[in-house]
Amino acid sequence: MLGMQLVQEQRVRLSITPEMKQSIHVLTLSSQDLARYLQDAASDNPVLEIEETTARVARLPARLNRGGGSSSYDPLLQVRGAEPTLEQLLASQIRVLALSARRRAIAIYLAGCVNDEGYLTVDLTEVTSLLGISMDTAMAGLDVLQSLDPAGVGARSLCECLLLQIKRDPSAAPYAEQMVEAGLEALVPFHPGRAGTRLAITSQQAQKAYDYISSLNPKPCRSIGSKEYPHYIIPDVVVAVRNGVTCIRLCSAGIPRVSINEEYAHWFRDPSTDESWLARTAEARAIIRSVYLRRGTLIRVVAAVLEEQERFMSEGPSGLKSLSMTAIADKIGMHESTVSRAVHGKYVQTPHGVFELKAFFTSGIATTQGDQMSASAVKLRLKALIATERADRPFSDSALATLLQKEGIILSRRTVAKYREELQILSSLERKRWG
Template sequence: MLGFQLVQEGRIRLSITPEMKQSIHLLTLSGQELARYLQEAAEENPVLELEEPSALRARLSRRLNVGKFSSHDPLLQVQGDEPTLEHLLISQLRLQNLLPSLENTAVYLAGCVNEDGYLTMDLTEVMSARGVSMPEAVAAMDILQSLDPAGVGARNLRECLLLQIKRDPLANEYAKHMVEEGLEELVRFHPGRAGTRLGISSQQAQAAYDYIARLDPKPCRSMGCTERPHYIVPDAVVQIRNDEVSLRLNSAGVPRVSLNEACCRWIREIDADEIWSGRAAEARAIIRSVRMRRRTLMRVLAAIMSEQEAFLREGPAGLKPLNLAVIAEAIGMHESTVSRTVNGKFVQTPHGVFELKAFFASGLETTNGEMASAPAVKLRLKELIRSERAERPYSDSQLTALLANEGIVISRRTVAKYREELQILPSLERKRWA
C-alpha cells in the first residue's frame, strides 16, 4: 500500500552567489579588460560613477592645455589609417607612363598580392578575368615585379630571391646560380658538396650561401600593415629602491569607481522601488569586487616577488622553479584563485615587462641538490651556443655534457627541445666552413 510521509535530512550544498561570480570574473580580467567592463557597467547603471585616473588627466592637461582651447576636438587627434600594400603599389604604378590597358592589368595584379608580397593569382586566371593575352599578362607582371621593394610580385620563394639578387648591384656572383640549382640544397647546406656541384670552391659556396641567407623571404611584411599595434599596459610595477622591493598596482587607464551621491540621495528621498534599489546594490557589489581584486592581486604579486627576489636582482638567470601550490599556501588561498589572478596579467620589472605566468617555471635538479628553472637553463644554453666556434659548433650531445659539467643534469632530447624552442638551428646548419 502506497503512502506519504515527511522526511527531514541534512545536505551540504555548495552554491555561488551572483556577487561571488562577479568577483571571480573581475579577478580574471587584465587592467584594460577591467576598464572596458567598468565602462559598460556605468553605461547600464547610473548609480555607478567612474572617474578617470588623475595621472592621465594631468598628462592630458599638460600636453594639450585643453583649458586654453574651448573648441578642442579630440577627433582631430585621431591618427589616420595606414595605407595598405595595394595602395602603395598602385601609387608607384601611377607614376609610370604606361598604356591604359597595361596599367589596368598591373593594378589588378597589385590587388592580388598578399601581405608578404607574393602574387597569389595564376596568370591564366588573370587572362580570363581581365580578357588579356598571355604576353600582356606577363608584361604587367614584369612591371609589378619592378616595383619596390625588390621581390614584390614573386610567385614563389625561388623567384622572390632571384628578383632581389637581380636588383642588387652588390650581389654575390654565385648566388643566382645557387638559387637556380634548387632551394632544397640550401636546407642541408654543405659548402664542399655545393662547391663541387657548382664548380666553385667551398669558400665561394659559403660566401654565396651567407649572402642568400641575408635576403628577405617576405619582402612586404613590414609594408601596409592592416593590423593595429598591440600595446601591453602592465597591471603592476615592481622596483628596487634602497635595496628593498617596492610593489604598486598600475592605475593608468583604469577608472576609479564610486557611487553617484546625487543618485543615491534621490533614491533615499523618494524611497525608490526595487529596481532602483537593485541598481544601487549592484553598484556597491561592483565596487566591492574591484577592491577585492586589487587586494588579491597585490597579495599574489607580493608572494611571487618574494619567491623570485633573485630574478629582480640578477635577471632571468636568477629565476627559480615555482608552482601555484607554493603561492597558494603562502597567501592562504586556493590554487584556482591564484591561477585566475595571474591569468593575462603583466608586470613591469627592472628587467622588462613579463607576464605573471612567466614566473611559474618548471625545474631541473642539479648535482648539488638544488633546482634550476627551465628558463635559466635555456638562457645558459643560448650563452653556450653563442660562445661556440663557428667552424666547430656544439652538438646536442656536447651541450648536454657541458651543462652536466656545470651541475645541470639534462638529457640530450631535452637539450634538442629547448634549442628548438629558442629557434636555434642544429649544429650541422650552424656550421660555417669558411
C-alpha cells in the first residue's frame, strides 16, 4: 500500500550565487570589455563610482619580479578617424578630369557600382536601360572609370582586372598579356614547358611572365575605403625584461577605477537607510571584489605561464614548449575552467610582439630525445626549411618529414602537409620555378 511521509536527509550540493556568476563573468572579460561593463554598471548604480586610473604594476616572486612604473597613456586616443569610401575617392578623381558633364555623370554613376574589391557589379546593358543611353556612351564612361587609380578598378572579371594592370605597367614582363588572354585556367597548376609551347616562347620567358602575373593584385581596391573598421588590440598584460629580470604589469589604460561613492557612505551606517540602497551598496561591493579577483587571477595565471615558458623570453615563439591548462591549474591551485576563463580573449605584449594568451598553450610533438616540442615551434622550423630550398628543386612533403626526423622531430607526411597549408605555403609543384 502506497503512502506519504516526510523524510529529512542531508545532501551536499554545489550552488552558484549571483555574486559568483558575476565574478566568473568579469574574469572572462578583456580590458576593453571590462571598461564598458564598469561604465554600464556605474550608470545603473549611483553608489558605484568610477575614476581615472593609471597602469598598475604587479610584482612576482623569484625570477619573475613584479616591476614598477605606471602610465596613463590611452592608445584609443591614437585611433584614426573614418577614411573616405572607395566611391568618394573615385568620384574625386573623376571631378578633376576634363570631361563633359554627361560623361562625368555616367562615370560617377559607375563608380558607385564598384564593390569593395574594385570590380564593377552592374551589367552595362542594365546601365543603358536605367540611364537611357547608348552602349557606346556607357563604354565611354567605363573607360574613364578604368583609367583611374588604382590600376584594375572597374574590371568586370579577374582576367580584365589583370589585363588593365598589365597594360598600364611600362615594366610589365613580356608575354604576360598573351598568357592572361590565353586563359587563367592554364596557370593553375602552372607548367612553363607546356605554357611556352602553347604561346611559342621559351620556358624561361613563360616562367618570368607567370612570376609577374603572380605579383599583380587580383583585388586592387580591397584595402581602400573598406567598410570594415580596423581591429585594434590593447594588451591586457605587458611583459618586459629589465636588467635580466622579467617584469609583468597589468595594462589598465582605459579601465576606470571603481569605488564606493563617499557622499553615500554616511547613509550606510544609518539604521533607517532604505533597503534598496543597502542592496545597491552590496551590489557595488560585489563588483569591486570581482574586479580585484580578476586582477589577481590574471597575474597568477600569466606568471605561471611564463615560468613554464621560460625559453620564450629569450628565444621567442621558437622556444615555446607544449603546455596544457591543466598543468597551469595544478601549479597555481585553481580549477582548469578558471584558467580557461582567465585566458579567454586576453592578449600579452612581450618583447617579441603581442600574442594571444592562448598561444602559450600548445600541443606537443614527440621528439627522438623523448621530450615534446610545441606545434608552433615545429611550424616555424618547417617554414625555415622551406626558405632554404632550391627554387628549381623544392622539398616535397615527404622530404620535409625526413628532414625534420633527422632533427629529432617525428612527423608524418600528412601532418607536414597540414602544417604547410596552415602556414599558407604552396605545394612543391606550385613552388617550383624553371629557369
